[in-house]
Every structure is written in C-alpha cells, then in structure tokens.
Amino acid sequence: MRKKQSRFSKPVVVSVFLLIGIIFLFLPKRMSSKFHDIFVYIFSPVLKISAPYNFSSITESALEKDYVSKEKYDLILQKNLELEKQLKQAIRARNQTLEMLETVSGTRQRLPDIGPGHIWAEIITKALQRSELDINRGKNDGLKEGQYVIANDNVIGTIWQVFNYTAKVKLLTDIDHKMIVEVEGLDQDNQQVYIRAFMKGDGKGLCTIGEIKTSYKIEQGNFVYAYARPGYLNAPLVIGKVLQIFHDDSNPLFWKIIVRPLMDINNIDRVFAISMEPYERQ
Amino acid sequence: MKGNDMNWFVFAITTLIAALIQGGNLLNFASFTEYTIKPDLLIILLIFICIYAEPSKAVAASFFIGFAADIITPAMGPNMVSYVIVASLLTTFQRVLRLNDLLLDSGLIFITALITASFSSVISCFTTDISCHHFLFRLFATALYTAILGPFIWLLLRAYSRFLGLKIKR
Numbered sequence: 155m156r157k158k159q160s161r162f163s164k165p166v167v168v169s170v171f172l173l174i175g176i177i178f179l180f181l182p183k184r185m186s187s188k189f190h191d192i193f194v195y196i197f198s199p200v201l202k203i204s205a206p207y208n209f210s211s212i213t214e215s216a217l218e219k220d221y222v223s224k225e226k227y228d229l230i231l232q233k234n235l236e237l238e239k240q241l242k243q244a245i246r247a248r249n250q251t252l253e254m255l256e257t258v259s260g261t262r263q264r265l266p267d268i269g270p271g272h273i274w275a276e277i278i279t280k281a282l283q284r285s286e287l288d289i290n291r292g293k294n295d296g297l298k299e300g301q302y303v304i305a306n307d308n309v310i311g312t313i314w315q316v317f318n319y320t321a322k323v324k325l326l327t328d329i330d331h332k333m334i335v336e337v338e339g340l341d342q343d344n345q346q347v348y349i350r351a352f353m354k355g356d357g358k359g360l361c362t363i364g365e366i367k368t369s370y371k372i373e374q375g376n377f378v379y380a381y382a383r384p385g386y387l388n389a390p391l392v393i394g395k396v397l398q399i400f401h402d403d404s405n406p407l408f409w410k411i412i413v414r415p416l417m418d419i420n421n422i423d424r425v426f427a428i429s430m431e432p433y434e435r436q
Numbered sequence: 437m438k439g440n441d442m443n444w445f446v447f448a449i450t451t452l453i454a455a456l457i458q459g460g461n462l463l464n465f466a467s468f469t470e471y472t473i474k475p476d477l478l479i480i481l482l483i484f485i486c487i488y489a490e491p492s493k494a495v496a497a498s499f500f501i502g503f504a505a506d507i508i509t510p511a512m513g514p515n516m517v518s519y520v521i522v523a524s525l526l527t528t529f530q531r532v533l534r535l536n537d538l539l540l541d542s543g544l545i546f547i548t549a550l551i552t553a554s555f556s557s558v559i560s561c562f563t564t565d566i567s568c569h570h571f572l573f574r575l576f577a578t579a580l581y582t583a584i585l586g587p588f589i590w591l592l593l594r595a596y597s598r599f600l601g602l603k604i605k606r
Contacts, residue, residue, distance in 0.1 A: 167492040168524045171499035175520055178506070179513025179559065186512035193459075193507045201460035279510045288510055329472075357472050358464075 183320065187288065190279055202420075231274075231424070238272065272426040273297060278320065280419065285328035285355065287311070289425060292319045296429050302380060302387050305425040309380040309393050310417040313427055323425065326393060326415050329357035334381040336390055337363060337411065340371040348390070350381060353413060361394065363411040364402055370409070372399050378413050385430055392416065442493050443601035447485075450600065451504045454478050459508025473577040475585040478505045479549045482519055483586070484593050486526035487533050488602045494530075498523030511560060518555035522548060538587045546583035553579065 162170075178186060194201065222230070273296055275289035291297055293316050301313045303323045311331065314324035324331045336348035349370055353363045366372070374397065379390035394415040402410040454477040457463055463474045482501045486494045502519030506512045526533065526548065535541055553575050597604050 162492055164492045164495060164524070164527065167495045168520060171495060171520045172517060175499065175502065175513055175516035178516055181512060183511070187510045189507050189512055190510045197456055197460075200456050200462075203460060203462050281510060 183317075187279055194279065234272070235274070271296075271429045273429050274424060274426045275321075276424050277422065285311075285325040285331070285357065286314070287323040287325065287419075287425070289321050289323055289427075290319070291427070292317045292321050294318050297321045297427055298429070300386060301427045301429060302391070303425050303427050304391065305417060305422045307392070308416045309391050310415070310419065310422070310425065321427075325355070325419065326353070326361055326417070327355040327357065327359050329355055331355045334383065335363065335393060335413075336379045336381050337366065337372060337396065338376040338378070339366075339373075342369055344371075348379065353378065353393075356412075360397065361413040361415060363413060364408060365405075366409045366411065368401065368407055368409055372396060372409060372411065374399060387428060388430065441601050442489055442497065443599065446599045446601070447497060448500070450596075451478070451481065451501055454481050454501075455504035455508055458505070468581075469577065473574065473581055476549055476553070476578055476582045477589070479552055479582055480545060480586045480589050481593070482523065482552070483526065483545055483548050484590055485600075485602075486523045487530050488597065488604055491527035491530065494527045495520060495523045505556075514556040514559040515552075517559055518552050521555065522552045541587040541590060542583045545586035546579050549579035549582045550575065 273291055275291035275295075275297075278288040278290050280287055287303075289303075297313055297316050299313050299316055302309050303311050303313060309326070311323045311325040311328075312333065313321050315322040326333070332352055332354045334350060335353040336350055339347055339349050341347045347370070349366050349372075351363045351366050353361050355361050363378070376396045378393045378396065380387060380393050382388055382390050394413045394417075396411055397414040398412040399409055402408040458474070458477050463477075464472060467474045478501050482498055485497045485501070489497060498519045499516055502516035505515035505519065509515075533544060535544065557571070557575070593600075594604055
C-alpha cells in the first residue's frame with residue numbers, strides 16, 4: 155500500500171506554522187489574552203473541577219451573610235467613585251487654600267497626609283493554578299509592586315509585577331507570596347495582643363504562619379490581619395481566620411498556624427489596590 | 437507504519453481533553469511538592485504524534501498542541517513556536533525515535549520536555565516580563581514527572597491510535 159503523502163512538504167508546513175506562531179507571539183497582550191479569556195469562559199465548569207484544596211472551598215458558608223448582592227455592590231462602587239471624585243476636588247481646593255496661606259503668611263507649611271487612594275481595577279484573567287490575577291491597571295495608573303490588593307473588604311494579595319497598562323496580583327495563597335501579618339491572641343496575662351509574624355501561602359488555597367511562641371494563646375477562628383506598613387497600608391486589614399493551630403514539628407517552642415483566607419476569588423470581578431501616594435491619572 | 441491519515445476531529449478532541457486536564461485544577465490531585473509539580477500531558481501527546489504521524493501532519497498537529505498549551509496561559513505564542521520547532525526536529529529523526537522501550541521512551545520524553553519548556557521560557561522572556569520562582573527546579577521536576585508518566589500514557593495512546601488515524605506497527 156502506498157504511503158499517503160500530504161499536499162504540502164514539511165519545510166512549507168514548518169515555515170507557515172512558525173510564522174503564525176510568531177505573529178501570535180507579538181500580538182498585543184490585550185488581544186492575545188482574549189483567547190485565554192474565551193477558553194476559560196467556555197470551559198470554566200470543567201477547569202474548576204478540582205482537588206479538595208480549591209478556591210471555592212475557601213469561603214465559609216457562615217461568612218456568606220457578609221456579602222452583598224451584585225446590584226448593591228455596583229451601587230456602593232458607584233458611590234465610592236463619586237466620593238473619590240469629591241475627595242479629589244476637596245484636596246485640590248485645600249491645596250489652593252494652603253498655597254494662598256503660605257503666600258500671605260510667608261511661612262512654609264508641610265502638607266498633611268491626605269490618606270490612601272483606591273485604584274480600582276477589573277480582573278482580566280484568573281490564573282488560579284498559579285494563584286495569580288491579571289488586572290487592567292498598571293504603571294500608568296499609579297500601581298507599584300508591593301501594594302495591597304483588596305476585594306470584598308479583605309486583602310487578597312499584593313501587586314507582584316507591574317506593566318504599563320496591566321499588573322499581576324499574587325494571591326495570598328501562592329507558594330511564593332510572603333507578607334507580615336498580625337494574629338489575634340492572648341499573652342501570658344490574658345491581655346489581647348496582636349502578634350506580628352510572617353505568613354506565606356501553601357500553594358493549595360491556604361496560608362501558614364510559623365515562629366509564634368507557644369506562650370501566646372491563639373485559638374481557632376481568631377482573625378489574622380495584614381500588618382500596617384508605612385507607605386503601603388495605614389491600618390491593619392483582615393485577611394483570614396486561624397483554621398488550625400499545632401506545635402511546629404521542627405521547633406516545639408513555636409506554633410504552626412494554618413490560615414484560611416476569607417477571599418472568594420471565584421466571585422470577584424473587581425479589586426482595588428491601595429496607593430498611599432495620591433496619583434493624578436495622566 | 438503505513439498509510440497514516442490523521443483523523444483531525446479525534447485529534448482535536450484529544451488535544452482539548454489534554455488541555456483541559458492540564459490547564460484546570462483536575463491534575464492537582466496528582467501534583468506533588470509545594471510547587472504543585474504536574475506532568476505535561478501536551479508534551480507527551482506532542483512527542484507521540486511527532487513519532488508516529490506523517491511529518492508534515494505532525495508539524496501541523498504540533499502547532500495546534502502548542503496553541504492548546506498557550507491558551508491555558510495568558511501569554512500566546514511561546515509554546516506554538518517552540519512546539520513547531522521541536523516537532524520539526526523530532527519528525528526528522530522519527531524512525532530512529534521509535535524505540536518501543538519504556539526506559540528509552542522515558543528518556544526521550546524527559547529530554548524533549550526539558551528542551552521544549554526551556555525554549556518556551558526563553559521565548560517568553562523576550563516578549564513578556566513573566567518570571568517564575570525556582571524555575572530550574574520546576575523545569576526539571578516537571579520534565580521528570582512527565583518522563584515517568586509519559587510511557588504509560590503512550591501505551592494508552594497506542595491502543596487509541598487507530599482512532600487518531602495512526603497505524604502503528606507493534
């Protein structure tokens with residue numbers, strides 16, 4: 155039996171497909187990521203089938219009462235945007251007044267801190283297996299690496315990489331994500347304290363905290379907060395709850411704490427990053 | 437092998453299933469270490485097609501497997517290019533590469549997975565700012581896991597090959 159040959163020779167096929175591949179390679183990211191978006195949109199029910207450590211298992215049913223409907227969320231979002239606009243106008247008016255005061259009094263005054271700004275962003279893609287989100291705001295919108303990202307009043311991660319118009323958010327649960335947190339607990343005198351520690355993701359939907367002395371009393375269900383870092387966050391913000399607490403095998407003098415983040419990444423379309431420096435969009 | 441005439445519909449379904457398993461959370465069941473190392477099913481399929489399909493069709497198929505590998509990530513292109521290049525090399529030596537030995541097949545999959553993933557990463561570096569922590573460990577571990585699992589998946593693919601339109605001498 156004679157071998158059936160295709161109409162085109164191998165070099166032609168290689169050249170054509172290589173060329174198409176190169177065209178795809180140099181497509182603008184916004185265009186090329188559409189393919190991924192469409193794929194995820196169509197096959198999301200299949201893609202979501204997962205091991206017990208999936209993101210949907212993170213949400214506690216008891217916490218669902220804390221969430222609002224989409225309509226209410228949009229209304230709050232709109233109000234928030236209006237308030238931000240008013241705040242910007244007020245800041246501009248105040249700055250003008252201060253300048254006038256400086257001129258009149260001949261003295262130089264330090265401008266007071268005007269507080270953090272919120273940079274709203276929509277999620278472009280959710281690369282959940284890598285615990286990353288792509289958002290549609292970037293360097294041109296004032297985003298910087300390390301800024302906290304918030305959704306539904308909880309810190310969900312930090313800005314990991316910033317491009318001109320987009321940015322990557324590394325979720326708390328990613329294995330490479332580390333941050334300083336404060337854990338609610340009691341000291342030896344039964345006084346409430348917030349114990350500072352490092353928290354890192356386990357890559358499977360949870361986070362771990364180590365190196366907290368066993369002299370502290372920490373219970374299951376205690377809140378864990380993002381530590382207020384100068385220049386990044388001016389007040390602690392809730393991250394999650396203590397899920398499990400046990401003696402660290404490698405050092406029995408320390409607790410090993412498993413934290414369940416409060417985020418429900420599957421139901422988030424928008425997030426905002428906290429920028430401590432006021433930024434005027436160019 | 438004689439009279440190969442690929443069934444593109446079955447091939448598309450097979451590639452789609454592999455991409456869905458690869459890109460979704462399903463394979464997390466079989467992942468290990470804290471870096472969630474998973475076998476690369478699309479590479480296993482790529483090498484199989486390159487060895488047993490007619491060269492020009494294998495190259496075309498490799499492009500679509502590369503497309504599937506790219507579509508499960510936000511960046512398009514690196515895998516398409518690297519898969520086509522690797523496929524053109526593999527098809528050149530396809531007669532030599534029909535080893536029919538589990539250990540040798542495993543070695544072939546390991547080397548090809550390493551080369552393809554390295555090549556994709558190098559191309560990604562030129563076009564995106566994507567960086568990956570513990571890159572070398574992930575690269576080697578994924579290639580090793582793929583190489584261990586690959587020959588067994590090939591056994592399934594060999595049994596399934598007539599539906600793909602590939603006639604393999606046993």
